[in-house]
Amino acid sequence: MADGRRRRDAKQARRDAKRRQSRAQPPDTAEEVSLIGEVGQALDGGHPLKILNLVSTLILGTTAQPLQPSEEQPPTTGELVAALIDLQGAETTALLAVLGDMLIEDNGLRAQCRRAADERQDSLPDWLADLNRTTVHRAVRMTFGLGEGHELLVGARFTDGQEMTCVVYIDHSESPRVGDAFFVPDSIDAVLAVAQANNTDPDVSFAEVDVSNARAGLRQALDNPLSLLAVRDSDTWPACRALVQWLAQLMPAGGGNGYPVPMDSAKGDDA
Structure with a gap:
């Protein structure tokens, strides 16, 4: 052939x-869904892949791009984590919990996410609480x-x-x-x-x-x-x-x- x-x-x-x-994914709505809204939908019985794909995209979007000048670089992953820590809620706790596992190239930032998620009292789905x-x-x-x-x-x-x-x-x-x-x-x-x-x-x-x-x-x-x-x-x-x-x-x-x-x-x- x-x-x-x-x-x-x-x-x-x-x-x-x-x-x-x-x-297999829920259909998109006509209006743009916010980050927090997307996570909330996934926490309400959605498949884990909804959040995992979202976090993976966030990591890529906050990673420095070698060919871009410094003034055009995106916000850093550290800045994203800091913003999530400042914002209380089950949705941001879920994002921090996933980042605490998925940031395998930055052990310090990963540990920071884990501590922040562990300090909160939000209830997480079993799959997320035991993601590791x-x-x-x-x-x-x-x-x-x-x-x-x-x-x-x-x-x-x-x-x-x-x-x-x-x-x-x-x-x-x-x-x-x-x-x-x-x-x-x-x-x-x-x-x-x-x-x-x-x-x-x-x-x-x-x-x-x-x-x-x-x-x-x-x-x-x-x-x-x-x-x-x-x-x-x-x-x-x-x-x-x-x-x-x-x-x-x-x-x-x-x-x-x-x-x-x-x-x-x-x-x-x-x-």
Whole structure:
């Protein structure tokens, strides 16, 4: 099968999964919803991914941009945290609690968020109160025939039983790097079933991956610069970068330098 066909099929699979993600999220209202309002809606029985995606976007939006002059730089993450600490309420407590886990690149600021959240008396959902006990239980690699890239599906489960799936496209055109990523508020079993049912390419295969090996491969891809070519047509990456990094931290270590990506996958792995 031609190389261009494989890329089109891979993009279609990602679009199908993203549409599944959109259907699972509450519909947008005509009016712009405030940050506090969005968090409040998520706390009122919404899926954890609503807040997690929001916080990941906030982290990206308050991260210094290397190519921008100093006067055009966004407010810092530290300034965001200070503003949240000054504003009392269950919504800001929830944001601080998530930041207290997700700010993996700034231990000092992460500890500050945790202290601020712990000092408050606001009641948080079980999944959020025990966010650091979220587990990653399964990883599956979707490989394309020529090995120009692959998708890694990672399944996570919160302490209240809710699940989410991270779908990461890892580009191998140069050194492995993340070309796109998004999250689906559903189990990896359900997401994988959709991907397998929609796949029409006999050169695409699905293979189980040891979670620790998947962690090593994912961290290796995250350490490389963003693939700007893929980012141009993505509405979820790099907005979810902090969330992907956090998920990688939850995965068990011990996978060495990553897993091998075969140039032509064994047909026995096909689903």
